Amino acid sequence: MTDQKKRSLLKLASFASLVATAALVGCGKKEEPAATTPTAEPASGPAAAAEPLKIAFAYVGPVGDAGWTFAHDRARKELEAEFGNKIATSYVENVPEAADAERVIRDMVGQGNKLVFGTTFGYMEPMLKVAADHKDVKFEHATGYKTADNLRTYDARTYEGAYMAGVIAGKVTKTNTLGVVASIPIPEVIRNINSFTLGAQSVNPQIKTRVVWVNKWFDPPKEGEAAQSLINQGADVLMQNTDSSAVLQTAEKAGKFGFGWDSDMSSFGPNAHLGSAIINWGPYYKKVVNEVLNNSWQTQATWWGVKEGAIDLVSVSDKVPADAREAVEKVKAGLKDGSFSIWKGPIADQSGKEVLAQGAVADDKFLHGINWYVKGVEGKLPSAK
């Protein structure tokens, strides 16, 4: 072999191997093999001998140890603990809210999963398409509004957690300025900003809320920068509707206060953390699996809150004054027994126009359509996509 030939061969080989490794690792979607927990009980009866129900989860972010995706994965683990070898679960992380989602979800069906959970709003259209092609598979879509015979939706009333956090924020703030790092301007997020503000105003009428949109669900450096800018503008208690702990960490660094969102984030900001508004998907997921196993699954739309144990405010800090804790407990009890409504008139929008008359209670349709700020939220709402 000539020197020239050898060189170009070597060149080719090394480049090919680099690209191959990159391709292998680069599309590193980690799929956890279906966990097959060995059980001590001897298999008995026809039910135990049956094939386990294969369940797949598509996650928008990495599982990590905090936030939205983490909360879903915790519920997945609860399912495994509860149902043992009657089910087999797997998940795919970091599935983008675009064409890729459809590919991943189709792939899940192809692998024999009979129940598929899609855990972000952006999977709605892809899931509808796949559901239409696979009538024998049940689809569960989080936070969407379109259903089909074999596709149903579920959501959590995160605004109840936001309201309880607001009650604490209203008591703790010294500047009377609260800050929210917001993700994408859809009604869910706007409702949370408004509820946070209403909660704060319920204990402190002076409250103003500033909002900064990052147009992402998950971009920690950007979330941190947005939090810093809110602090610079005088906000001393921060809340976020994004997925990472960056906002809380920024508050910690600046000596301000913040909340955990979707999961308990207290360890990320021991001094800054006032409480975490968490979602507990466990009860709903257990209900779903039970329904599929005994063939009573039917299409519907579910929206659970504090009442059903899906929403809670946990790990409330010692720094929170006793009267604020009491106020939160009262709200929680009222939501549980149905005697208290967060969205009860009179409520005015930013311009002062009354949108909910004295004594009127908002129904779910009203709540789903909120695309305006309540009085006390500063700034202009970006036009939703």
Added chain:
Amino acid sequence: MDSAAIALLIAATLNAGTVLAIAALGLLINERAGIVNLGAEGLMLVAAVAGFATAVHSGSDLLAFAAGAAAGAVLAAAFGVLVIWLNTNQYASGLALSLFGAGLSAFVGVRYTQEKLGPRAHYEIPGLADLPFIGPALFKHHPMVYVALALTVALSWFLYRSRAGLVLRAVGESPESAHALGYPVRRLRLLAVVAGGALCGLAGAYLSVIYTPLWVEGLVAGKGWIALALTTFATWRPARVLLGAYLFGGVTMLQFHLQGQGVQIPSQLLTALPYLATVVVLVLISRNPTWIRINMPASLGKPFHPGS
């Protein structure tokens, strides 16, 4: 906006620009030697996870920076050997490195998404930090913010005032001439690539240890690409690189401030701004030949075979 808010905005801008500045200065050294490294994003990701992991295990930020720089240097060296000795296409190899870095960092980093760093120290320069306006704006920063400034000065001096800098530029402008004069062109290019990788690594570690003290997949979020765009935007001048980094850092922060004040600018547009600005600068450069002659390394992106 009152003056206190402006001071804080300046402070936030310097902070946001520092990661970009350090990485872009590293890439500038690369490109002055004639090598384009499109793998910057991947380098920074790997360095970010290396730095974060080191900080978690050792508790030392300094060690973490060293680990980040070392990780960047090692990856850049591999890239350098590929493009300088094996003459692979610089652009393709760089892109491959970027993908590889993204995957590798995600793979190695899985267990570190569980970890937290302890409370971060506060820094201020005694005396100066108490000055009104200037104090909060300029003198309450992590030392790395000043390191970026010092690097810019040092690099300017090196490129334009030192003999070694002259040789480096010669290697990027006309490797054949440098070779004829007896300089080891390939070794010098590798050295520049490694130095550039180390700085990108330092920027990555600063990002994951100080700026956003956590590790999650994709933490760098495009900052490597912006740094690449910056070198061109700055027409390969260190001082302009620094200014450009602050400009882009400032645009990001200003956007958030304006939002808080009720002014809306589409954030997608702002994200595109560095690239748009780079295209504009490229157009301007190609219209004005003197700019090219003065600044753009003439052999940028071209392979060099000694003796061929």
